[in-house]
Amino acid sequence: MEFVDTPGVALVTGAAKGIGRGIANALAAAGTNTIIFADNDENGARAPAAVSKKFATAENYQSFGWLVDLADQDGVEISIDYLVNGAVDVAQHTSIPGIADYDCVQSINTRGTLLVTQAVVNVMEKQEPRTFKSLTGFERELGRGCIVNVVSTLSFTAVPAKVAYIASKHAVLSITKATAQDIAPYFIHCSAICPRWVCTSMYVAELQIRIRYCIYTISECAIWAPPVADFIKAAVPLSRPIGPEEVGDSVMYLCSPASSYVNRAGLPMHAGIV
Template structure:
């Protein structure tokens, strides 16, 4: 992403590690005005915030970190309210929260509680973030991105990217809950795209 110039403000959910952390760094390198990093791991997301600021190509880029429990509606809505309070809008949202199963095992040995945990974080959590962010994006004005010598580009009201897995289309042995949750993310993403298309997000 560093080869492109991005304007506006980015929300990265699941920013404390893995893909989410790297996405936050890429937003910083691409020149956004601000990054809101959220994760359930307070210490790790604070470290990611500090590194994002150090990588920012835009000297005025603000980086803010917060904790969020994506399985809890109130926590997700508070995260979104705080970002809007600090930055005024959400131009980009990357939904990168995810967990694996506790134990690789066959379906007859799968713990229902672990199944519920994985589904709650990977699928319900993604739904709750999309829901809250879409409400903000639908109400804000489109943004114009200055690409320098390439002119201006209409950035629309915002973009939401859901990070999934190859297991959204295939399955492997011993990961029933994980594969199911990733298949469900495909459905959530497609349905969300249909319901928000008229708003030109």
């Protein structure tokens, strides 16, 4: 096993497109033997599952597109070595969302993450722990499995007009930290990656939105937020969004022997934005 290899079986939710797809491809390139591309769009998951074979480095690599409804508790009973909770839902850009929109976002982002995690932990805790021998001969415990939750830098802060989404991301980071403590006795790792803008279809849609919000002063003036692309160029040191493959590389690190001493972490990915 190489230092950043991830042999075994991985389940990646939300893998039909965007961040989830990039993560699954990175794991395939890192030597994962079997990857389940899980999504609520089964047909959409099958195509990237097939394409991932050109990135795979493991012999006899297998990939599958599965239908997994994260709002359905009976839909997430699976067997797995690595879990990446990458499914995401975003509400309309409104200051105070309707309760239906809010509940929809929470059912996928928060409740769905918890359901999948619960199912996977029940399997992982019965598995044999793995070890890794380093270059100097030191044998490390890799544990019984690894869980990585995809959250956001908005798990630490907030912006206008994203109440439901931001609430869910704060919640998932809290789930990550609390779960890591609960499953540590079973030698199962649980951490999170926290990217900012990722170049996905969701990001492209956000480029078309200009958000209006109010700053309450004596005159109560309404202010228009600058377009997202202009803000990124001005505020992000690299002047661009993150690529899905870059997110995937960080997940690969957290699943590999290179991160054997990393647990309960929330890894910011924002290129040093202040």
